[in-house]
Amino acid sequence: MKTTSPTVLVTGAAKRIGKQTATLLHQNGYNIVVHCNHSTDEADAFVSELNAMRSNSAKRVKADITKLDELQSLADNATAAFGRIDMLVNNASSFYPTPVNDVNEDVWDDLMGTNLKAPFFLIKNLLPELTKNKGNVVNMVDIHADRPLKDYPVYCMAKAGLVMLTKSLSRELAPNIRVNGIAPGAILWHENDLSEQDKKQVLSEIGLARLGSPEDIAEAILYMSKATYVTGQILAVDGGRSINGGSKA
Template sequence: MATWALITGASKRIGLAIARQLHSDGYNILIHYGQSAKEAQQLKDQLNDIRPNSAMMMQADLAEPKAVKRLTSDILAANISLSILINNASCFFPTPVGTSNFCQAQQILTTNLLSPYFLAEQLSDLLGQNQGCIINLLDIHAKRPLKDHGLYSISKAALEMATLSLAQELAPNIRVNGVSPGAILWPEQSLEQSQQAVLDAIPLGKLGQADDIAKLISHLVSATYISGQVIAVDGGRSAVGFKGA
């Protein structure tokens, strides 16, 4: 019987690529979405056309403090065999010093740090029954902050430490790893000049693709002796410094 993979933020961008990859690997996909109901429904229909009854969708605004508890309750009520949690959903916007406020901090930290952590905690019994795994989507800016995005960088740095802590505490029944994307997909409002500055700083000289992340996650899911690791997927950028954005 196929087991299920929960992917937060699964209907777009990197989350979409991960969902398609794990589905092709034979897993059933639990599509979490926040606001993108149309895209989530389209993905659900596509996956179920490929393999009937292999996808379902659940909504939760992970910026809301009570969302994780509701989502967990819905998952338990679905009575599925869950073996994978991919914490992909993320909140990203600039918060320059002097312009940010508590509400922005709460939104970023709840979405990017607290919700992934408590999802892992509250689903640990279910995941542990299947010798499951958790993979957190981090960012290369967890190690060196992105200018004007201090709260975002802080949230990803804290999630990296949470990844290592969870790997200790949830062993031996659950493996926990992190994946740190570099320049994979441009932010929707990025400028061409800043894009070129980033590309100039990447040894491989090109933008990564969402499938690069999805393929690594596919490997980590199947690699049963890897836990407590954070792997950068950045074209070599972290090896030479962080020039550019």
């Protein structure tokens, strides 16, 4: 199916920030390729919602982004969905604590795979489309790429690598493709439970004294989609927390 409307692939788009990002880009005229791995029911329901708003404007693709062959299939299937790809949002990510003594090769491969390897190879596999369409990439980084989060060393290393990937590829792929990153702060309390005391500590470190929302991240990504003179930049969306420091979430 060939379309003249711009098309975006959002990885991990069935839930949370990925879903909100896809929703906002859809509202701004994009066709959406919704990627998922395990969350197929949620992804299918979301695609139905988007298609109810605008007919034939969303499709679902499934892939394990830690596997190189599935990354190639993901790129191929995403491109085939609407006949073009104009934007890639590398949102999918594994996130869980890994104290040093608990790290093994499976943990390393998962965290490095989802947070660093997958973004690189997806960009590589989509180069023909992104180049042809003067496209752009937005990588979901993290404020903890600069200020490590205790007990999350492998995750923080992977996100630090993603920062360098963003900056390096912005040079390698210019002038045809823009590559930028969004570094969220405390947006939603993550699934790895924090104590009430820890939550209070996090809020005390945020200049705006509140959590952000998925909408805040989606708005930043929408901005990057339109910012045709911005590349190689990491935009912190954290309520000022990276200025004040912080270590819990």
